[in-house]
Amino acid sequence: MLINAYSKAVYNIALNFFADKDIAADVTQDIFLKIYNNLEKFKEEKNFTAWLFTISRNYCIDYWRKNKKYFLTNQELDEKTSAHDPSPEDNSIRDSEIVELRRKIARLEPELRVVLILRDIQDLSYQEIAAKFSIPEGTVKSRINRARLKLTQSFMRGEQ
């Protein structure tokens, strides 16, 4: 069934895109609602996974752009409260590292974020990502390289 097969992938895109579990849940629900409402428009000769990933990506980027102010303010607040003070929810070191990593990913540009999530978290190949979003493989590679570099540099700046 559709939900069993794809809910994890869509939820993980949203979760790592927004670094917020509540927003990720809402966005995942919206994406599936959109998919169900547009199933008639989907042409069978096309790749369903590619269609689903494109909807997910576009929805995440649109949602982020619409609420950009809110997200940016939140990110500033996070920086002030400092990621080095783990919240009571993030008890273990591993959990706090994950939260920190998610926050850093959420600060990347939306286009870089999506490809990074698909490549390094969802473990998709360059070819698969390129095919899903109908963009050249070279563009995918350069976006991933840039995303990784920016992410690493942001960690290094934090450590200094």
Add this chain to the structure above:
Amino acid sequence: MIHKCKEIETLISAYLENELSQAESVRVAQHLAACPRCLTLKEKMEDILLKMSDLQEEVPFFLKNRLFNIPDISGKKNAAKIIYFPKWLAAAVGTVILFLNLFYFTNIFPSVNREMHSMVGSVQTFVVRTGGWFEKIKESKNLFLFTFFNKKTSESKAEKIDSDFNLNKELSKGGNNG
């Protein structure tokens, strides 16, 4: 050196994935051996990439429940859409009715007004005629029902009279005995 570092930084990700050519790989490796800053960057990137797989999470139970309800919600929505009366059609019908009223009750366009009145007249004639036919059908139906029920009533009346007569007879007999 800094200029070279900038260039090497952009290659580190591809270097970690063995995506570089032999010559480029050697160049990056040589630079990393000589530059502690770029080496730290490379190690940090490796560390981050290892942690990335930990970012996968299972879908929470409450969300799965919500998702499983979506097909029902969207199905109901589609059903509602089928029943839905399009707004443009409602607006068109309303406008037509408005104009017909305007032409009928005012004399802005006398010819149209005349046409409409004659049309309404013919409709009225038709209604009156059909009303007459209905009356006739109704009358004949009543006549039929009256004949049928009247007959039945007279039969039952005769039966009742018979039974009453027998009962009186019995009673009078009993009176004599007593």
